[in-house]
Amino acid sequence: MNWGSMDRYAKSLIKEAGQQIKHSFFIEIEINSKSSKNDLVTNIDREIEQFFIERIRRDFPDHRVMGEEGFGDDIQSLDGTIWFLDPIDGTMNFIHQKRNFAISLGIYVDGIGMLGYVYDVMNDDLYAAMKDEGAYLNDVRLPSLEPVSIEESIIGVNASWVAPNRYVDHEPIIELVNKCRGTRSYGSAALEMMHVASGRVNAYMSMRLSPWDVAGGMVIANEVGAISSTMAGEPLGMLGQETFIAANESIHSELLNEFIVLKK
Numbered sequence: 001m002n003w004g005s006m007d008r009y010a011k012s013l014i015k016e017a018g019q020q021i022k023h024s025f026f027i028e029i030e031i032n033s034k035s036s037k038n039d040l041v042t043n044i045d046r047e048i049e050q051f052f053i054e055r056i057r058r059d060f061p062d063h064r065v066m067g068e069e070g071f072g073d074d075i076q077s078l079d080g081t082i083w084f085l086d087p088i089d090g091t092m093n094f095i096h097q098k099r100n101f102a103i104s105l106g107i108y109v110d111g112i113g114m115l116g117y118v119y120d121v122m123n124d125d126l127y128a129a130m131k132d133e134g135a136y137l138n139d140v141r142l143p144s145l146e147p148v149s150i151e152e153s154i155i156g157v158n159a160s161w162v163a164p165n166r167y168v169d170h171e172p173i174i175e176l177v178n179k180c181r182g183t184r185s186y187g188s189a190a191l192e193m194m195h196v197a198s199g200r201v202n203a204y205m206s207m208r209l210s211p212w213d214v215a216g217g218m219v220i221a222n223e224v225g226a227i228s229s230t231m232a233g234e235p236l237g238m239l240g241q242e243t244f245i246a247a248n249e250s251i252h253s254e255l256l257n258e259f260i261v262l263k264k
């Protein structure tokens with residue numbers, strides 16, 4: 001496969017989809033809930049996913065698509081070429097803020113991430129990477145991450161983790177919050193991973209993410225030396241929801257071994 005041509009094709013689709021999203025602000029947006037009142041979807045999420053799938057199926061009929069809104073294929077194995085797509089990552093931000101959301105896309109072959117993209121639509125920032133070819137922000141190469149300590153780090157973590165919850169022991173998280181330099185939560189997994197990849201944040205953690213949330217971002221983060229894994233330190237299976245952490249290599253193990261205690 002000519003990955004240079006595929007890269008140009010994917011970028012053109014992403015930019016075209018971004019324009020469609022911007023134009024949607026001038027029409028009425030239909031908002032619905034999925035699994036809960038905070039799990040939102042709009043007609044724009046669905047339309048953008050359908051736009052991608054129609055193009056991919058037309059031009060690459062042997063490729064498969066796993067998309068958040070369910071218009072893609074029923075993916076039970078990682079065989080062949082799979083496009084992992086989140087048409088709007090950060091839908092709540094899209095609805096409430098009209099910013100801080102992204103298009104997330106990863107193209108994988110037999111489970112290996114070959115191309116990754118995260119497009120911050122409103123800032124017109126396109127993060128992109130090709131396996132073993134480096135990561136870029138608007139065609140400017142991102143440098144490899146420098147080592148950092150927990151004390152010097154900004155950690156991407158949801159504020160609800162410091163309160164009693166059903167997923168993780170909150171006491172070590174309180175210790176982490178007190179020890180690190182600061183915490184942030186932006187409401188878009190894809191953008192939070194790009195903050196890690198660009199060194200603005202040193203780690204990002206989440207209890208439940210799907211393959212389309214992280215597929216594109218992992219390719220990019222890996223190219224600058226970040227480590228992506230489950231909270232158990234294992235590679236992601238990429239077929240269902242999993243715990244997730246992306247972190248500067250120098251603090252990845254310390255975070256998992258000293259501060260993350262998962263509940264059974």
